[in-house]
Amino acid sequence: MSELLRVEGLNVVYRTRGGSLPAVRDVSLTLRRGEILGLVGESGSGKSTVLTALMRMLPRSTRVAAERVDFAGTDLFSLGDDSMRRLRGRRIGLIPQRPMTSLSPVTTVRKQLALLSGGVIDDACAHRLLGEVGLGGLSDRLGDYPFQFSGGQLQRMLMAIAVLAHEPDLVLADEPTTTLDVTVQAQILRLLLDLRNRLGNSVIFVSHDLAALSQVCDRVGVMYGGHLVEMAETRDLFTKPQHPYTRALLDALPARRARGERLRAIPGTVSGSHHLSGCPFAPRCDAATHLCAVDTPPPRRVGSSTVRCHHAGAAS
Ligand SMILES: Nc1ncnc2c1ncn2[C@@H]1O[C@H](COP(=O)(O)OP(=O)(O)OP(=O)(O)O)[C@@H](O)[C@H]1O
Ligand code: SF4
Ligand SMILES: [Mg+2]
Known part of the structure; x- marks a missing residue:
């Protein structure tokens, strides 16, 4: 195409x-x-x-x-x-x-x-x-x-x-x-x-x-705080999400929780994220480090996705 x-x-x-x-x-x-x-x-x-x-x-x-x-x-x-x-x-x-x-x-x-x-x-x-x-x-x-x-x-x-x-x-x-x-x-x-x-x-x-x-x-892009934080073929995004925000979004889906299990919301709010100079998701991210707060992650290839995260793809 x-x-x-x-x-x-x-x-x-x-x-x-x-x-x-x-x-x-x-x-x-x-x-x-x-x-x-x-x-x-x-x-x-x-x-x-x-x-x-x-x-x-x-x-x-x-x-x-x-x-x-x-x-x-x-x-x-x-x-x-x-x-x-x-x-x-x-x-x-x-x-x-x-x-x-x-x-x-x-x-x-x-x-x-x-x-x-x-x-x-x-x-x-x-x-x-x-x-x-x-x-x-x-x-x-x-x-x-x-x-x-x-x-x-x-x-x-x-x-x-x-x-x-x-x-x-x-x-x-x-x-x-x-x-x-x-x-x-x-x-x-x-x-x-x-x-x-x-x-x-x-x-x-x-x-x-x-x-x-x-x-x-065919493909899906995920936005957060004005950034496109992940872009991947649809199947890859849903089965192998690379960005912590994408993972949190998928985790919050009711269909992914067992019946009776508590629904999972992403802690914190998106408010103010557009003004952060480092990674906009840092205040809500479990994997955040000092680097994330001071340096905006550039887009890079991780697996089949393009991701803006300093630590995506690191052994987890
Ligand atoms: N005309 C405008 N003037 C000033 N700020 C705006 C204007 N339109 C949008 N914004 C702000 O820009 C940011 C992005 O807004 P946008 O409408 O693009 O978000 P969105 O992702 O489409 O949200 P939603 O899912 O609620 O439709 C928000 O903080 C919004 O308040
Ligand atoms: S760059 Fe850091 S704060 Fe942002 S999503 Fe990746 S690990 Fe989390
Ligand atoms: Mg809108």
Whole structure:
């Protein structure tokens, strides 16, 4: 499979009232054509910020820098605003994290489908797209407003626009299943896979749900405190996690505990980790040493994973 996206050294700093917040720190990743790459990590670890940076939709006051962001041979960060606008939706589609807040409450679904798709969706096309995401029964409700639909229905509508209206090369899916019940979740995952198999697009799929990631992703990246702390083939990540945070995440999965056994939470909180100068996980890590507190671990290869941990791979 050839490479579609290469990100090297991505940094994003938000300006907030409390000062600067380095939300994404030195993140590098690649994505092959037709690949589904998962991103997981605690709330606030920077997952959505990575996607928003790739769409170039961050607030104007935000500082964004990267050594390289190459999308199909185009340097995304040096594209003019007009070219980037043309690329958005057509070649890179975003399925946003919160469907209800991504759609205007005072505009009919018909109008929004048309706007969001860059004017290519007429009623006949909308009926076809809704049918493809299992919403054929709603075709006569295009004149309704977003609040008249369920979260799952809106999520599928946004998916129809992001993936089907232009069949973009890259789909950025920000927690597309989080607000949905398990049966609808399964349908959405199936749909993502079917579309990828049919259209051959690449997907970055952000989710807190490790089970969902394990079902659909080829590789999974783990974020913590703005760093991408581990990246591996899905099977390797789940069977041979190398980073202490990845291990703790997997250990916290209820399915890994015997019935009646106490559920294991990761002690401490992620709060403040973006500002630490050494390893962001150090305050919560059993294996931390003095080096971890003072020196940021660079990414390195351990087994089949790329890991940011000074001590990963040491005999344990
Ligand atoms: N527009 C913004 N202005 C200032 N800070 C922001 C902004 N958006 C996000 N942040 C902060 O940046 C950090 C990363 O946020 P981000 O939304 O990328 O996290 P996330 O991993 O997607 O979390 P979640 O799993 O909760 O969606 C957080 O500390 C968040 O509070
Ligand atoms: S670098 Fe140190 S603190 Fe960070 S995860 Fe590895 S052992 Fe733990
Ligand atoms: Mg998010």
